[in-house]
Structure formats: structure tokens, C-alpha cells
Amino acid sequence: MRYLIIADIHGNLTALEAVLKDAARQGAVGEIWCLGDIVGYGPEPAECIALVKELDGVCVAGNHDRGAIGQIEMQNFNPFAAMALEWTMDKLSAADMLYLGKLPEEAQIGDFMLVHGSPASPLFEYIISTGNAERNFNFFDTKYCLVGHTHAPAVFRQEPEKISAPMIMANKGFLLSDEKTIINPGAVGQPRDGDPRASYVIYDTDDHFLRFYRVEYDVRSVQDKMAQAGLPLQLIMRLETGK
Numbered sequence: 001m002r003y004l005i006i007a008d009i010h011g012n013l014t015a016l017e018a019v020l021k022d023a024a025r026q027g028a029v030g031e032i033w034c035l036g037d038i039v040g041y042g043p044e045p046a047e048c049i050a051l052v053k054e055l056d057g058v059c060v061a062g063n064h065d066r067g068a069i070g071q072i073e074m075q076n077f078n079p080f081a082a083m084a085l086e087w088t089m090d091k092l093s094a095a096d097m098l099y100l101g102k103l104p105e106e107a108q109i110g111d112f113m114l115v116h117g118s119p120a121s122p123l124f125e126y127i128i129s130t131g132n133a134e135r136n137f138n139f140f141d142t143k144y145c146l147v148g149h150t151h152a153p154a155v156f157r158q159e160p161e162k163i164s165a166p167m168i169m170a171n172k173g174f175l176l177s178d179e180k181t182i183i184n185p186g187a188v189g190q191p192r193d194g195d196p197r198a199s200y201v202i203y204d205t206d207d208h209f210l211r212f213y214r215v216e217y218d219v220r221s222v223q224d225k226m227a228q229a230g231l232p233l234q235l236i237m238r239l240e241t242g243k
């Protein structure tokens, strides 16, 4: 069975469609796991919710998903994110809001725990260093934990006899071992690791291999839609730099 693991779509339907198409090219996908932030920043939040619903996978809530329904106050977001969220709220139907509100903060599937931020703080914490990765190993009982939120692909593996977990910047793939591992597939809709291409992971249960992929999409068309929507210029520009 092959799982498609995605995070941080952020209202970028064009990037999501490119990921789905590219993933299908690698072989049939059995189920999709989505690590939250379907909306926020991007120009097609309702369309992204509709597509994620249709994909019928497992999806957890991100901070922007909760912000878009008023469950997280705007002062918790930077000014550009807050502006985009106010705009997003206006575009969502009552059914969309209900869907976002019902997304769980965490999900467990076999050996995997799924959260948006971190197991210690599912909606807010960024796992960006070996220090906070190390601390978070104590907050999940499964072997593996999938996170998003930072918009940068990363792997943290808990090696025996070591105080800190080594970080492997994943641009290819690796074999899942028995060691506890935290994996971030990177962002579909707003990468921030300096590579503007949409990021995703495929996990194959046959060989326990987890592989990272990047795929180009039509950034310009998304920028045009954002400009038409009056979304902040800074958010429009960062799509082409991936920073």
C-alpha cells in the first residue's frame, strides 16, 4: 500500500493538483494523509477544502484551519497571515467551516501519529531543531510521527545512546527503521526551504521506504489569482522564491 503524505496546502489548488498528478505518475496511491493548513495564504481555500474532502483521506487540523473559523484569534498570526485569513473567512461556506472545525488535532494510524505542529502542541509548535524534536519524542507512543507547519521537509530520528536527534535534510528518501522518527513532508502550497516547487512524500508499506518528491507547478497563475484577490504582496512574492 502506498500513502501520499501532504501538508500545508494553504489554498493553493494549482499546487495540490500538480502534487496529485505527480504522485499518481509514481504509482497508485491507496490513501492520502493530510497534515493540516488546507487554507490560509492562498487564493482558492474553498476549492482546496472540496478537493481534500473528495480525496477522502485522513486529515488533521492546522492553525490556519482553526484561525479561518475564528477558533484561534488573529493576534496569534503575523499581519500578512491574519490579512489572508480574514479574506479566507469570507470565501468559506458554513459547510466548509463545519468541516474545518471537525478536523481532529491528531490522528493515529498504525505506527504513525499525524499532527500539524508537534505532538506536544499540535496546533502551534514548530519542530525546527534537534532540541525540540528530542523533547517531542516523549510525546508520542507510535514509532513515527508526521508533522507539517514549518513548510520545510525534514527528518529527525532518535538514535540510541545519543542525546540529540540527528536531522537529515531529506531530499531523496530513506528506509524507516525501528527508531522513533519525526517526518515533515514539506509544504504543498507555500514551501519555505528555498525551493518553490510543491513538496510531498510517498510511503510504501511494501518496502518501508519513504520518499520525498518536489514538483513544479504554475506559480505565476497562482500569483495572478492572489493579486486579483488583493492578497498581500509579500505572500504573492514568496511563492516564487520558496522562502
Ligand code: ZN
Residues within 6 Å of the ligand: 008, 010, 037, 062, 064, 149, 150, 151
Ligand atoms: Zn502552514
